[in-house]
Amino acid sequence: MKFIDHVKIKVKAGDGGHGCIAFHREKFMPKGGPSGGDGGHGGDIILKSNKQLSTLQDISFNRFYKAERGQHGRGKNMHGRNGKSITIQVPLGTIAIDVESNQILCELTKENQSKVIVNGGNGGFGNARFKTQKNTAPRTANDGQVGEERIVDLELKIMADVGLVGFPNVGKSTLLSTISAAKPKIADYPFTTLIPNLGIVKYGDFNSFVMADIPGLIKGASSGKGLGIQFLRHIERTKLLLILLDGTSFDIESDLKILENELKNHEVDLSNKPKLIFVSKNDILEDNKIIKLLQKRNIISFSAITGNNIDIVIKKIVENLEKFNFSKKTTAKKI
Ligand SMILES: Nc1nc2c(ncn2[C@@H]2O[C@H](COP(=O)(O)OP(=O)(O)OP(=O)(O)O)[C@@H](O)[C@H]2O)c(=O)[nH]1
Numbered sequence: 251m252k253f254i255d256h257v258k259i260k261v262k263a264g265d266g267g268h269g270c271i272a273f274h275r276e277k278f279m280p281k282g283g284p285s286g287g288d289g290g291h292g293g294d295i296i297l298k299s300n301k302q303l304s305t306l307q308d309i310s311f312n313r314f315y316k317a318e319r320g321q322h323g324r325g326k327n328m329h330g331r332n333g334k335s336i337t338i339q340v341p342l343g344t345i346a347i348d349v350e351s352n353q354i355l356c357e358l359t360k361e362n363q364s365k366v367i368v369n370g371g372n373g374g375f376g377n378a379r380f381k382t383q384k385n386t387a388p389r390t391a392n393d394g395q396v397g398e399e400r401i402v403d404l405e406l407k408i409m410a411d412v413g414l415v416g417f418p419n420v421g422k423s424t425l426l427s428t429i430s431a432a433k434p435k436i437a438d439y440p441f442t443t444l445i446p447n448l449g450i451v452k453y454g455d456f457n458s459f460v461m462a463d464i465p466g467l468i469k470g471a472s473s474g475k476g477l478g479i480q481f482l483r484h485i486e487r488t489k490l491l492l493i494l495l496d497g498t499s500f501d502i503e504s505d506l507k508i509l510e511n512e513l514k515n516h517e518v519d520l521s522n523k524p525k526l527i528f529v530s531k532n533d534i535l536e537d538n539k540i541i542k543l544l545q546k547r548n549i550i551s552f553s554a555i556t557g558n559n560i561d562i563v564i565k566k567i568v569e570n571l572e573k574f575n576f577s578k579k580t581t582a583k584k585i
Pocket residue numbers: 416417418419420421422423424425435436437438439440441442443444464465466467530531532533534552553554555556
């Protein structure tokens with residue numbers, strides 16, 4: 251399955267059916283009243299969130315959606331059938347933007363949330379509706395309304411509570427795989443992670459939070475270098491950022507400055523988000539300078555390989571999430 255987080259689609263709701271002009275005809279009743287039925291409503295196009303989906307891939311295969319038109323009204327006061335609506339299933343976290351006006355049409359952040367993005371046209375009235383005392387045989391009926399049409403940008407911002415941010419190869423995916431059931435690809439080279447990975451981290455008896463691992467950031471990421479930029483938007487909605495620094499780096503302090511700068515320069519300033527800083531790979535930390543620096547700055551280091559301080563990392567994350575009244579009950583067993 252390919253991770254696709256941006257798709258442009260064209261949607262056209264169904265037109266309304268036309269009202270009908272007809273008159274009641276019966277033997278010995280030459281001048282029966284008007285009997286033209288109304289047209290049916292055109293079908294709508296609806297976006298609906300689906301928890302099972304994690305990409306907009308399916309939608310990228312079919313970029314034009316046209317809902318059925320309403321049938322025209324008929325004689326004998328028969329109304330036209332309504333056109334069928336189309337429901338497009340999208341992953342949780344999808345935002346729909348009208349391309350022409352640049353307005354947000356909806357943000358589907360809850361399960362099974364739905365929103366009509368183009369309305370079908372109303373059916374026209376048949377001539378039976380136009381009968382008055384003065385005009386008992388009207389020759390008027392309405393045409394159905396034209397269904398709405400628009401071009402819509404669908405953008406997926408994945409839903410996670412915590413976002414992992416760091417240079418490539420610092421051990422972000424390794425941490426996610428250690429504390430959740432997620433199985434991201436891990437390797438000793440930069441840009442192993444090419445798409446965001448989500449993992450559910452369980453803690454306590456019945457609690458959990460969702461952590462997102464995004465591709466590594468590099469200096470200049472916010473202006474387009476590397477891969478990180480296009481994925482930074484996935485952590486815009488997170489409550490907490492986890493900045494990961496590599497314990498084996500030559501200059502941790504400069505790494506931190508570069509990362510903070512990239513967060514600040516992202517199109518939505520991410521530097522004011524609550525964040526925690528951790529240093530990875532403490533099992534191979536030999537440099538005394540780094541160890542002293544960590545102590546001085548009160549930064550916790552951990553090892554995702556030996557498990558050292560992993561419990562503290564989770565505890566700190568939970569403490570911070572709870573500060574924002576975060577609480578998510580699951581039926582998960584204690585880890
Ligand atoms: N010794 C040691 N090695 C680690 C630790 N965590 C990760 N590594 C190693 O560091 C390398 C990179 O790990 P990844 O988890 O793929 O790093 P990443 O930050 O996800 O990298 P990108 O996806 O490229 O951004 C792998 O060879 C891991 O085995 C750790 O705690 N200790």
